[in-house]
Amino acid sequence: MNSDMPLSIKLKKRASLLELSWSEGDVDQISEQNLRRYCACSGCRAKKQVGVELMTDNASVTDMVLMGTTGVQIKFSDGHDRGIYPWGYLRAIAKGEGEVFLND
């Protein structure tokens, strides 16, 4: 019923990677850049709709806050903190299927 939670979420600053370890034993990695790019808050989605590039694609992660059992809110160095990333969405981004996840 509840999509599975990761065991841990690690931000590796030097490598600029977010690493998610899942209970099945597999590990997913997402670059900070992709994380920012895939922010699916209504503001960022609206920008994408009209084809406006995010000016802050290179923003790094400053903080992560668990949103209950459903996902994580990620705050970026550009001050943007609206995006909440459900676990399923993070998995999809790592697989390069973020777009698909949002659209169906």
Next chain:
Amino acid sequence: MAVITEQSVYVALGFIMDPFLQRDYVSLKAIETLSVVDNRVQLSLKLGYPAASMLGKITLHVKTQLQAAGFEDPEVRVVTDVVASPSQTAEGHLSGIKNIISVASGKGGVGKSTTAVNLALALHAEGASVGILDADIYGPSQRTMLGVADDVKPELVDEKYLKPVIRMGIKSMSVGYLSEEKAPMIWRGPMATRMLSQLMEQTIWGDLDYLVIDMPPGTGDIQISLAQKISVSGAVIVSTPQQVALIDARKGIEMFNKVGIPVLGIVENMATHICSNCGHEESIFGAHGAEAMAKEYQVALLGSLPLDSRIREDVDQGLPTVASDPTGPLTAAYTSLAHNVAAQLWQLNQTTPVSPEIVMLEE
């Protein structure tokens, strides 16, 4: 007489089913204490849902079952204690809230607000401490449904926090309580979410077993981000039996699934019509639509409410059916809904895995 061991009692309890979950008390981890004194069973069961009106029945049921299994004159005690959801926050004014139940629907006008307020009152009547948040930015209705007079405003504390308005034993907060000057005319996406989560966080809820949220209609961005932002423990989907409503309810379930918010089940509202002349109950739009959908998505059918003008009249008058007719059959239906919702939450709260660890590494 055979010597009784605790082990043999455990085995027997493994066959006694909880009436709302159809699961046995051992697997539900409901055994608080169990001992055998002078060859007599002494059992205390702890249930994770409020069930004041059912305690006698449940106690008797367990006793009878134990006797049937050969244990003479067992001493059975049943207590209830609502378990906190693992998704509950530990901060601020929300820290005393054990569970947040979101009452949502795909389509508008299917009876979310009516269901939400009666569910809240029924949970309270069964012994829980309950609050209700009217999050419907398009058309708040709880002021009317709870019979809160137009001039009543929530009391401001420290110029920043709001005391909920208490009616019929439940605490309430609503967008509709805010003064007209403060309530913006147009609420949009992120702004609406932010305002609502602020309204919720600035309310001094105190200790609550359940906070019921009357959601705005639809399953768009606002609804999703709101549900995520406020860490909903479980969602209850209200639908009417018409095809269009069912299709939208389906979208609602899929949306919650996608963002990982557990769906507790479906409530079928205005499902049947009871003929006022002969008392015959009849399905309005073909039966079992919601039931089939619940099966398909492996969620519970939590309750079914008839189309009955008394339900409408009662909320219109500010005294919902559960409060106005506490012993009537409609209230019994809402009480059963409350039991099912609370029991599903209990089960869920026991199974939800622990939160992931968040680590920020410099290297």
